[in-house]
Amino acid sequence: MYSMTLHKVVCLPRLSRVAVCGGTHGNELSGVYLVRELLKEEKKAMEEEEEEEKPVSVVLVLSNPWAIQQCRRYVKTDLNRCFTHASLNGPLSDSAPYELIRSKELNTLLGPKGSPEAVDLVCDLHNTTANMGLCLIAYSDCDWICLHTFKHLQASTSKESYSLDSVGKHGFAMEIGPQPHGVVRSNIYTAMKFGVQHMLDWVRFFNSGFVDVFTMVKHIDYPRDSETHNIIAAIHPQLQDRDFCLLHPEDPLFQTFSGETLRYKGKEPLYPFFINECAYYEKGIALSLARKRRVMIPAIRVQTEQEQQASEQGFGSEEEE
């Protein structure tokens, strides 16, 4: 049955401010180098006094400068977990961790989260040691702006988002791997540059169609020794690097250090991702599992000024095709 909603073109306010953030984790270097390069290009363009009005203004941010300087994921606590409303609006003690202070600064710069002043779109750049290729991570499967921005989407939970990209009215993380932390690989950097360019180009043109969406179901931790809690197995060689390849019940999952194969015992075939991401060892995650489904998304176009005024006055009119 063809839903009537798909015939309606959804009208949304224009995206006038976009933020591109690198170095939210200080050792994920593609984003760090890319934002630095974009800042250089922006400075050059300003010096050459290109005065024409741009349809989109792009805010470039190095999110965690102290962690970047030390080439570490974070200094005191993971910055990309500091953006819940509770963290952002809570009190700041003298002994507050660096990243908590920084998250409030970023919220002032790009938000405040949940307010009309927040930037329209946040694109947060990350690298992973997992073999995920170019992958976009969002928090909602009905945020049409994000879904129209890309063809492949990983949706995680519907819980409130704790991450930087949630500060904008719309936001997503752009994740590219495999790249070891603390290394910049030219092919990964180039892919990210292309991805960011593509995304910024899209912001000027709205699109339509369907998207295949991966929705996270659960995490799986490494098998651990019951007493010491130490890891006793590694990702099985047949699973290593096979992000987004369907994992069936009884497929190999782990290989213990004594050579035994441990198999996936779930009943449902699921799609693994973030396989062997270095930073997730401390979070007790060896891999995550997702379901795939197809989401139909309506065509969207930008609101006219009259429509914007009308919606502000609360008449709530919608165009019908």
Next chain:
Amino acid sequence: MSAYKNSVCFNEARRVAIFGGTHGNEMSGVTLVNLWVKNSAEIQRKGVETKPFIANPKAVEKCTRYVDTDLNRAFSPENLSAPGGDDLPYEVQRAQEINRIFGPKGSPEAYDVIFDLHNTTSNMGCTLILESSKDHFNLQMMNYIKKAITPASCLVLLNEHPLLKYSTSRSVAKHPVGLEVGPQPQGVLRSNIFEAMRVILKHALDFIELFNEGPVCNTLETLLAEMEYKFIGMEFPPCTVEVFWVSERIDYPRDANGNIIAMVHPNLQDCDWEPLNPGDPMFQTFDGKTIHYQGSGTVYPTFINEAAYYEKQQAFVTTRRETLVASAIRKA
């Protein structure tokens, strides 16, 4: 009596150590040593005391390369004799302790062999690291290992460069052997890398047992026969070993403030040990321009894009291919 001219005698190698976690985030060695500390059956050999040892426990606990300073650069004579106790950087204190347990460096009491287990983000495969072109015991060991793992490959990197050579943790022993396996990101454990390191160590320990005791078991005899390895009268015949000899360290292009302005070129990335000719692409700037290699001849780059070397001003090292001749060796 030797069958060969210039045969070299060595004492039996009775005390052997295996270091993991010299860098706390290089996970294969950390994991193997922890396994063997719990259960050392796999590393036992007749007549040898083999001690698995975590070199930098504080760095291992934090899963970081080092805490204050790189342990694998800390074993200089100045550091080993420095006074100051608790005021010294953690790794210098640790170096002194390691020198007490496994050394003293340069003395007859020092351990015979130390294997030092490392991982690299570079695509180096299995690499054995040699510190002296004149260590015939080590050369023979490396020749044995290479033959034992055929058709898989294991290359030998020789760092005897007067300026680029550094004071490693393994240098405390009479025969230091570095084992570097990659590519593996820091902090990550990949099962194929883990298994490769494990196999190399097995053969290294077999060699030591062979040297000390001869072919003591059927499996070793069979292995020698399969390798077509001549081993007569407890003597290893002379052999040649191809090595990659470290020449030069090449840094990333930087701006006036010292910031990196280019990355390893996609044509060079992951091409460790392949020839780099003058004029070949070497770096790619962030705005897409290519920088070419301007050397005078062909070199063989390695340690290409190792994460830990960004702070050491090294994008890769160049090496030249040489063939060393190892004398026959036997035990004293």
